[in-house]
Amino acid sequence: MSDASIRILDPTVANQIAAGEVVERPAAVIKELLENSLDAGATRVTIDFSRGGKALMVVEDDGKGMAPDEALLSLERHATSKIRLAADLDRIATFGFRGEALPSIASVARFTLQTRPAAAANGVEILVNGGKVIHRRDHGMAPGTRIEVANLFHPVPARLKFLKSDETEAAHIIRLVRLYAVAHAEVGFLLREDGRELFRSPGKAPLLERVREIWGKQVATELALMPVTERPGLRLSGLLGRPGVSRATRQDLVTVVNGRPVDSRTMAFALTESYHTLIPKGRYPLAFIFLEMDPAWVDVNVHPAKREVRFRDEAKVRGFIIESVLGALRASPGGGADPERVPLEPPSFSTAVIPSIPATMPPAAVELATASVPSAPLAPTPAPVASSAPLRLGWRLLARLREERAVFETPTGLAVLDLGAAHQRVLYEEILARFTAGRPVSQPLLVPLTLELDPLPAAVLKERQELLTAAGFEFEEYGRNFWRLAALPTWLEPADALVFVRDLLAEMARREGDFGRPALAYDALAKLAVARARRKGDALADGELLALAETLFRTAQPGTCPKGRRTYVEWSDADLGRRFG
Numbered sequence: 001m002s003d004a005s006i007r008i009l010d011p012t013v014a015n016q017i018a019a020g021e022v023v024e025r026p027a028a029v030i031k032e033l034l035e036n037s038l039d040a041g042a043t044r045v046t047i048d049f050s051r052g053g054k055a056l057m058v059v060e061d062d063g064k065g066m067a068p069d070e071a072l073l074s075l076e077r078h079a080t081s082k083i084r085l086a087a088d089l090d091r092i093a094t095f096g097f098r099g100e101a102l103p104s105i106a107s108v109a110r111f112t113l114q115t116r117p118a119a120a121a122n123g124v125e126i127l128v129n130g131g132k133v134i135h136r137r138d139h140g141m142a143p144g145t146r147i148e149v150a151n152l153f154h155p156v157p158a159r160l161k162f163l164k165s166d167e168t169e170a171a172h173i174i175r176l177v178r179l180y181a182v183a184h185a186e187v188g189f190l191l192r193e194d195g196r197e198l199f200r201s202p203g204k205a206p207l208l209e210r211v212r213e214i215w216g217k218q219v220a221t222e223l224a225l226m227p228v229t230e231r232p233g234l235r236l237s238g239l240l241g242r243p244g245v246s247r248a249t250r251q252d253l254v255t256v257v258n259g260r261p262v263d264s265r266t267m268a269f270a271l272t273e274s275y276h277t278l279i280p281k282g283r284y285p286l287a288f289i290f291l292e293m294d295p296a297w298v299d300v301n302v303h304p305a306k307r308e309v310r311f312r313d314e315a316k317v318r319g320f321i322i323e324s325v326l327g328a329l330r331a332s333p334g335g336g337a338d339p340e341r342v343p344l345e346p347p348s349f350s351t352a353v354i355p356s357i358p359a360t361m362p363p364a365a366v367e368l369a370t371a372s373v374p375s376a377p378l379a380p381t382p383a384p385v386a387s388s389a390p391l392r393l394g395w396r397l398l399a400r401l402r403e404e405r406a407v408f409e410t411p412t413g414l415a416v417l418d419l420g421a422a423h424q425r426v427l428y429e430e431i432l433a434r435f436t437a438g439r440p441v442s443q444p445l446l447v448p449l450t451l452e453l454d455p456l457p458a459a460v461l462k463e464r465q466e467l468l469t470a471a472g473f474e475f476e477e478y479g480r481n482f483w484r485l486a487a488l489p490t491w492l493e494p495a496d497a498l499v500f501v502r503d504l505l506a507e508m509a510r511r512e513g514d515f516g517r518p519a520l521a522y523d524a525l526a527k528l529a530v531a532r533a534r535r536k537g538d539a540l541a542d543g544e545l546l547a548l549a550e551t552l553f554r555t556a557q558p559g560t561c562p563k564g565r566r567t568y569v570e571w572s573d574a575d576l577g578r579r580f581g
């Protein structure tokens with residue numbers, strides 16, 4: 001009668017659909033394979049990849065392997081050796097349990113499984129291409145499992161275009177393997193790209209040493225061991241960042257629950273709260289912490305592609321972490337006991353003198369992409385139009401209010417100016433105007449700065465180098481992940497440059513997509529620059545306060561700071577009159 005009858009999906013198609021959830025990028029494939037190796041009791045795992053995992057990924061382990069019929073079954077959807085009943089979900093100690101990963105991956109790549117249990121004399125090899133079994137034959141090998149995934153997404157070309165550059169995908173793989181290597185002291189990890197060793201986790205070494213090998217020397221110098229703390233059913237151990245050391249993102253805030261690297265808002269909050277006053281507001285501490293608890297108290301049954309974990313009793317976990325970390329920080333030298341010794345303020349770089357700020361009116365940030373670019377040089381000569389017609393506000397300074405604010409008489413009433421917010425707006429538009437004009441004012445450095453970067457920020461830097469050059473930075477690469485910073489925009493102090501660049505790259509990595517559009521990128525860059533500017537209010541002479549107000553009213557949006565806080569409030573004479581009844 002009708003063609004639109006209901007049908008059961010062809011299994012390959014069903015798997016390809018599931019793959020859309022499980023396998024969003026090469027690193028997600030590695031994650032599934034690694035977790036299977038760990039579940040299989042491996043003591044050594046070797047990971048190889050090339051072209052960001054797009055061309056090839058291989059994970060090889062010495063775990064328990066699979067007999068030939070198990071191997072075939074493992075490629076069927078919902079085939080798992082790990083649970084049988086929904087009630088088992090509460091007791092899960094293994095990583096995988098859905099039985100979805102292998103068939104999903106095999107449906108979207110050229111997939112070779114070689115496996116042998118120790119008890120068997122021989123292994124088996126199964127080749128699957130785009131979900132179709134090509135062959136199955138005996139294969140001589142040592143006990144364990146080797147899975148090769150080639151040409152990821154070739155059977156579903158539409159998905160290929162969602163992949164990022166080789167470098168970015170490689171960076172995601174490296175971060176992922178590092179996380180698992182840090183989480184598993186008992187397993188030796190080896191990670192190679194195109195046959196070249198990226199790192200090898202030292203077997204049975206103390207945690208700090210492992211972090212140094214896996215995460216890098218720099219981070220290791222910023223961490224210290226925390227004493228192990230225990231409560232009934234809970235145990236916390238790990239490394240904590242030294243007071244005063246912070247990051248713009250959670251990049252070095254590693255949280256592991258029952259051996260599983262996880263994202264946990266609760267844990268991140270608890271840690272950040274524990275460092276309250278020890279690091280600047282809005283930044284994250286460094287930490288590698290390991291929480292062990294009854295598996296029944298953690299919900300691991302979350303979306304396969306996400307790492308966010310949920311606790312049955314969030315408040316209890318939060319309280320336990322804060323208590324433990326605060327205890328550790330108080331006990332450590334330079335910790336909470338003596339806040340005077342801790343650098344509380346973020347390093348500031350802003351040296352811009354407010355009255356000299358060019359009086360331009362750049363278009364609102366969102367319109368930048370299409371807006372016409374002012375052709376006049378912005379500095380040191382101010383743009384002609386606005387400055388030749390100085391705005392006379394007619395404000396008169398009455399008083400300073402607790403250093404952060406100033407009270408003015410206006411032609412129509414009374415205004416209170418927030419000096420910090422006003423300064424940020426002015427500085428933001430100055431920086432933005434320079435970007436927009438495509439004329440960064442750059443200062444060469446006498447001695448270039450050296451920057452060692454993790455793979456992800458390094459990949460971001462490579463991809464967005466042009467944008468940064470346009471903003472006045474000059475970078476040269478000289479070796480894998482090593483960069484030389486030869487020139488800076490004038491608004492950035494050399495002493496603050498390295499921290500600023502690290503934060504910027506972290507922000508760019510976090511918002512990958514946005515930074516493809518220069519207008520958004522410049523906006524974010526300017527916001528980041530401004531956020532680091534120390535509040536200028538108390539440093540200003542009375543005469544400069546009025547200049548600040550006047551400059552503020554030449555900006556595109558004088559009413560708010562770049563983050564949306566109000567820069568001033570005003571009461572008209574009529575408002576005031578009403579107040580007096």
Ligand code: ADP
Nearest residue numbers: 036040074080081096097098099100101102145
């Ligand atoms: P899950 O891990 O959710 O059970 P997978 O599709 O990832 O589902 O794996 C299916 C099954 O294949 C696993 O339950 C396990 O029995 C087996 N398996 C997968 N990888 C390995 C491995 N490296 N070593 C031994 N067995 C494995």
Ligand code: MG
Nearest residue numbers: 032036096101
């Ligand atoms: Mg699995």
